[in-house]
Amino acid sequence: VLITAGPTQEPIDPVRYVTNRSSGKMGYALAETAVEAGAQVTLVSGPVNIKPPASCNLVPVETAQEMYDAVMHHVRGTDVYIGTAAVADYSPSKVESSKIKKKGNNEALVLKMKENQDILKTVSDMKDRPYMVGFAAETEDLLKNARKKLEKKKIDLIIANDVSDKSIGFDSEENEVTLITRSEELLFDRDSKKKISKKILEFISNNS
Ligand code: C5P
Numbered sequence: 001v002l003i004t005a006g007p008t009q010e011p012i013d014p015v016r017y018v019t020n021r022s023s024g025k026m027g028y029a030l031a032e033t034a035v036e037a038g039a040q041v042t043l044v045s046g047p048v049n050i051k052p053p054a055s056c057n058l059v060p061v062e063t064a065q066e067m068y069d070a071v072m073h074h075v076r077g078t079d080v081y082i083g084t085a086a087v088a089d090y091s092p093s094k095v096e097s098s099k100i101k102k103k104g105n106n107e108a109l110v111l112k113m114k115e116n117q118d119i120l121k122t123v124s125d126m127k128d129r130p131y132m133v134g135f136a137a138e139t140e141d142l143l144k145n146a147r148k149k150l151e152k153k154k155i156d157l158i159i160a161n162d163v164s165d166k167s168i169g170f171d172s173e174e175n176e177v178t179l180i181t182r183s184e185e186l187l188f189d190r191d192s193k194k195k196i197s198k199k200i201l202e203f204i205s206n207n208s
Helices: 027-037 064-074 121-125 143-153 193-207
Strands: 002-005 011-014 016-018 040-047 059-060 082-083 090-092 112-115 131-138 159-161 173-180 185-194
Touching: 002 027, 002 064, 011 090, 016 090, 016 193, 027 040, 027 193, 040 064, 059 064, 064 112, 064 121, 121 131, 131 143, 143 159, 143 173, 159 193, 173 193, 185 193
Parallel strands: 002 040, 002 082, 040 059, 082 131, 131 159
Antiparallel strands: 011 016, 090 112, 159 173, 173 185
């Protein structure tokens, strides 16, 4: 099982970066549960503050490009791919080699960003690809947007979670998710990320 987790950090200059609020907790809970179930787990993780499960192959990365490279390196031969990482959609087009100085003239600083490659979609397009699972963290039209991503990214299962409710999802201990495939929709009520991850892996092992 190959799992991506956490945020990515996209450098602006030597001391600054753009990132997001992902804590990595859902991905780490899934990795731990998969290890307990006897799977060989590779966990490609952005910078987080959690201890990785023992007996998993941890591959630490920082940027979206590094995550992409690590996934491409490890994906061959995996049965299941679970993308929980909040991969930055955009990165600064140019990383300044020295710290950007404040001009002090009230002018806006314009940061040009370039779009990153979609890792999930790239793996889905591969021949002999694993069973593909993605996450859709949404603040509005949760199920509609998640279903669109299932189709667009050509994956097998998308797990939708509402990140507008601060008590679940990003950086929280709990989650409430809806599993969406082409033929079913299944709600897992609010529970700890560990319990939710057990149910998700059960679903995957019954359907992959
Ligand atoms: O399109 P969006 O970022 O909302 O899709 C979320 C899903 O796509 C997650 O599973 C995430 O890990 C994956 N993703 C990716 N590469 C990107 C952006 C998102 O694999 N560049």
